[in-house]
Amino acid sequence: MSGALRRALRHPSFVVGGVLTLLLLGAASLSLIWTPWSPYEIEVMRKLRLPSAQHWLGTDAFGRDVVSLLLVGARNSILVGVIAVGIGVLAGVALGLLAAARPGWVEESIMRLADFSFAFPAVLSAIMLTALLGPGIVNSIIAIGIFNVPVFARVTRASAKAIWAREFVLAARAAGKGRARITFDHVLPNVASVLIVQATIQFALAILAEAALSYLGLGTQPPQPSWGRMLNEAQTLMFSDPRLAIFPGVAIAISVLGLNLLGDGLRDLLDPRLSRQR
Numbered sequence: 475m476s477g478a479l480r481r482a483l484r485h486p487s488f489v490v491g492g493v494l495t496l497l498l499l500g501a502a503s504l505s506l507i508w509t510p511w512s513p514y515e516i517e518v519m520r521k522l523r524l525p526s527a528q529h530w531l532g533t534d535a536f537g538r539d540v541v542s543l544l545l546v547g548a549r550n551s552i553l554v555g556v557i558a559v560g561i562g563v564l565a566g567v568a569l570g571l572l573a574a575a576r577p578g579w580v581e582e583s584i585m586r587l588a589d590f591s592f593a594f595p596a597v598l599s600a601i602m603l604t605a606l607l608g609p610g611i612v613n614s615i616i617a618i619g620i621f622n623v624p625v626f627a628r629v630t631r632a633s634a635k636a637i638w639a640r641e642f643v644l645a646a647r648a649a650g651k652g653r654a655r656i657t658f659d660h661v662l663p664n665v666a667s668v669l670i671v672q673a674t675i676q677f678a679l680a681i682l683a684e685a686a687l688s689y690l691g692l693g694t695q696p697p698q699p700s701w702g703r704m705l706n707e708a709q710t711l712m713f714s715d716p717r718l719a720i721f722p723g724v725a726i727a728i729s730v731l732g733l734n735l736l737g738d739g740l741r742d743l744l745d746p747r748l749s750r751q752r
Contacts, residue, residue, distance in 0.1 A: 481743065488739025494732025502549040511539035513546045513699045522715055534704070534718055535711060544725055546699040550611070551729065554693075555680040557615045559673055562622025567669060569623070570630025571661065574638055575653045585631070588624035596621040596683040600692045614693040618683050622676050629672050633665040667744035674737035678730045685726050701726050 517537035599617035687693035688702025708718035
């Protein structure tokens, strides 16, 4: 354990990504118990104030404190990311393991269904759901989650197929173990590292997708703060007060960068071939 920790601390991508991700999680956690001002309170008399000791990053066009909006926006981004990636992991991993364990028509059916799902990216799926059910954060989560299912299914199936061809799995089959027991005892533990890395990458993409949907008015709805909605509200003030677009844009960029770097670091640390090279 100490050797793995030392190796992790020597990995720059893992360290930088971990710090940035912790900042995101810290901001979201802080917003649960404290914000400098109420992110829902509109005060026209203090609109578009510049950064000061009272409002650290100033106020927006509605007089809301920008720091408070960013903190609560981080919480919403994490909420969407966790649930959407969770949907992808639960459904996609199950389908991928089933496809690897049952070659033939079962595998082909699952993979063709995954190919069909790729024709409907998260934004397009959200537009269709909005037309049927109306805009909202729940529909955004469903759309992003559905898009994550085929991603995890394909990654899981490819990794699991390689494990099924290994000697220890062949020995387990020769010993009389069934496919279900082999899947949970041998295949799933050996593909877990790949899934962890993929989850961090999809988490970053989910944050981007949520911001894009909120920017289009399909995601988080007023009065709930969102980084995407902050960008949407700031677009008319780009030349007169660009900081209102810069701050949420930087928050999105830092979050996505941190998760991607964390994923790269985890990939290197969890892959035995790459870890031996370091």
